[in-house]
Amino acid sequence: MAGAKKSKRIVKPESDEEYQSDESGSYHGQQEIQATFEGRNPDGQDFHGIKQLLQQLFVTAHVDLSQMSDMLIAQAGIGSVLKQSYNDSDDEEDVDMVDESDVFGITSVINLTQHKETPCVQHLYQLIDQEIKKSEDKNVETQFKEILHGCHKLGFLINERFVNIPSKISYPMLNSLQDEVHRMKKKNDSYDFDYYLMICKMWKGKSAGDSETVFSNDEEEIIYNKCDYSFTYSVAGKTDTGLTGKWQSEDKELIPYRGVILFKADKFPSILNQIQNFVLN
Amino acid sequence: MAFRVQFENNNEIGVFSKLTNAYCLVAIGGSENFYSTFEGDLADTIPVVHASVAGCRIIGRMCVGNKNGLLVPSTTFDTELQHIRNALPDSVKVQRVEERLSALGNVIACNDYVALVHPDLDRETEEIIADTLKVEVFRQTVANNVLVGSYCVLSNQGGLVHPNTSVVDLEELSSLLQVPLVAGTVNRGSEVVGAGLVVNDWAAFAGMDTTSTELSVIESIFKLSGAGPSSITSKMRASIIESMS
Numbered sequence: 001m002a003g004a005k006k007s008k009r010i011v012k013p014e015s016d017e018e019y020q021s022d023e024s025g026s027y028h029g030q031q032e033i034q035a036t037f038e039g040r041n042p043d044g045q046d047f048h049g050i051k052q053l054l055q056q057l058f059v060t061a062h063v064d065l066s067q068m069s070d071m072l073i074a075q076a077g078i079g080s081v082l083k084q085s086y087n088d089s090d091d092e093e094d095v096d097m098v099d100e101s102d103v104f105g106i107t108s109v110i111n112l113t114q115h116k117e118t119p120c121v122q123h124l125y126q127l128i129d130q131e132i133k134k135s136e137d138k139n140v141e142t143q144f145k146e147i148l149h150g151c152h153k154l155g156f157l158i159n160e161r162f163v164n165i166p167s168k169i170s171y172p173m174l175n176s177l178q179d180e181v182h183r184m185k186k187k188n189d190s191y192d193f194d195y196y197l198m199i200c201k202m203w204k205g206k207s208a209g210d211s212e213t214v215f216s217n218d219e220e221e222i223i224y225n226k227c228d229y230s231f232t233y234s235v236a237g238k239t240d241t242g243l244t245g246k247w248q249s250e251d252k253e254l255i256p257y258r259g260v261i262l263f264k265a266d267k268f269p270s271i272l273n274q275i276q277n278f279v280l281n
Numbered sequence: 282m283a284f285r286v287q288f289e290n291n292n293e294i295g296v297f298s299k300l301t302n303a304y305c306l307v308a309i310g311g312s313e314n315f316y317s318t319f320e321g322d323l324a325d326t327i328p329v330v331h332a333s334v335a336g337c338r339i340i341g342r343m344c345v346g347n348k349n350g351l352l353v354p355s356t357t358f359d360t361e362l363q364h365i366r367n368a369l370p371d372s373v374k375v376q377r378v379e380e381r382l383s384a385l386g387n388v389i390a391c392n393d394y395v396a397l398v399h400p401d402l403d404r405e406t407e408e409i410i411a412d413t414l415k416v417e418v419f420r421q422t423v424a425n426n427v428l429v430g431s432y433c434v435l436s437n438q439g440g441l442v443h444p445n446t447s448v449v450d451l452e453e454l455s456s457l458l459q460v461p462l463v464a465g466t467v468n469r470g471s472e473v474v475g476a477g478l479v480v481n482d483w484a485a486f487a488g489m490d491t492t493s494t495e496l497s498v499i500e501s502i503f504k505l506s507g508a509g510p511s512s513i514t515s516k517m518r519a520s521i522i523e524s525m526s
Contacts, residue, residue: 048470059289238289
């Protein structure tokens with residue numbers, strides 16, 4: 001029903017650069033296009049888009065992503081999906097167009113404690129337990145075990161978007177998520193998280209001496225550096241590409257990894273501040 | 282019988298496999314679960330061949346075939362072509378096609394008797410299709426979309442097309458193809474039915490997200506409930522007689 005439209009928040013335009021049309025036909029990097037995105041509450045029709053984004057994170061892992069997408073949609077008042085705005089008017093037709101448009105990103109949190117009986121949360125825990133065993137770092141393993149399987153309130157932070165959408169967008173999305181969680185805490189105590197769990201997409205250099213680590217979402221490097229516990233696992237061979245995002249023939253081949261992070265929930269505001277500073281520069 | 286499967290957490294079965302009445306191609310690199318579902322149902326009757334095309338796993342969209350033949354794009358490696366030729370029965374002619382629209386599975390939809398092709402397909406390719414696959418070729422669009430292979434799935438018994446296909450188009454296509462058609466979706470509302478589903482005369486495989494309504498539409502239009510090749514029929518007969526005696 002048109003009357004029950006969710007809140008519409010206009011987010012900063014992505015780039016103020018002019019659209020540069022390339023006559024030569026070959027891509028030479030540094031091309032920018034202007035686009036306006038907005039955040040919307042996740043809705044049923046976003047199911048496929050959300051699932052696609054979760055798939056790029058989990059690749060071949062045995063986690064029921066359909067159920068996870070449904071959970072994200074069902075959490076009323078938590079999380080936003082990133083959609084393209086058609087123009088700034090409140091025209092009925094434009095609003096509908098945005099509704100049906102593709103999902104470019106999602107920023108949300110899953111209340112793991114509340115849903116811990118569901119198969120997809122159990123799959124997620126199994127995945128983490130499985131991968132952490134391979135990392136052979138006993139200390140981190142015990143910490144993760146204690147936090148994941150103990151009686152702490154956990155939220156699984158999801159921060160996914162199409163590759164090459166600038167990290168500028170993450171600040172408004174994460175900021176509104178923080179506000180929503182804050183509001184939800186008052187009604188539902190289980191949202192008063194002790195820890196946030198997050199999985200990041202990263203790339204490491206192929207050769208042994210190469211310590212270069214690139215994060216798919218730049219702001220996640222800040223979270224990774226400020227977190228309490230973390231480990232990484234390789235997803236080499238499970239994704240369909242081994243290059244980083246610059247799409248040039250000179251690109252080095254990097255190996256895709258996933259970084260699993262745990263950080264205390266009270267660190268979230270300071271992490272957000274750092275992200276804000278990062279994106280403003 | 283219609284089954285729900287997943288290829289490495291992905292519901293697009295029509296991307297990673299190609300199913301006909303004479304053979305089945307599956308992409309390499311999948312989990313054992315995926316193969317065992319296919320092989321369990323099919324291996325008794327037809328060969329299930331693991332293959333790649335041009336080093337890609339999206340073989341369902343790159344190649345097209347029926348019981349008479351298989352067409353692969355020009356980008357296919359010689360080794361892959363050789364492997365496929367060796368693995369398939371001699372009655373199946375494998376042919377490499379020089380075609381600008383190289384994703385043959387997206388631009389051609391066919392069964393053992395007719396083929397629908399992209400309106401811009403080369404004349405030469407059309408002739409190769411008619412020759413190798415032994416079908417009558419029609420240039421058509423489905424729901425105003427030229428990617429007929431993506432939006433239409435055909436078997437000898439019936440066909441499933443893009444949900445927005447108008448009734449008039451449905452009737453026209455149905456009379457052209459001489460099979461009943463229905464407009465529907467697969468994988469919980471996905472319109473790209475060609476990517477989500479593979480089907481032959483006795484089996485269909487759809488993604489795990491496919492709802493039971495979608496699956497029952499598939500079983501009814503492709504006449505799959507209870508149908509099967511002779512070996513399955515005889516097994517069923519054996520259990521029926523057992524229960525009567």
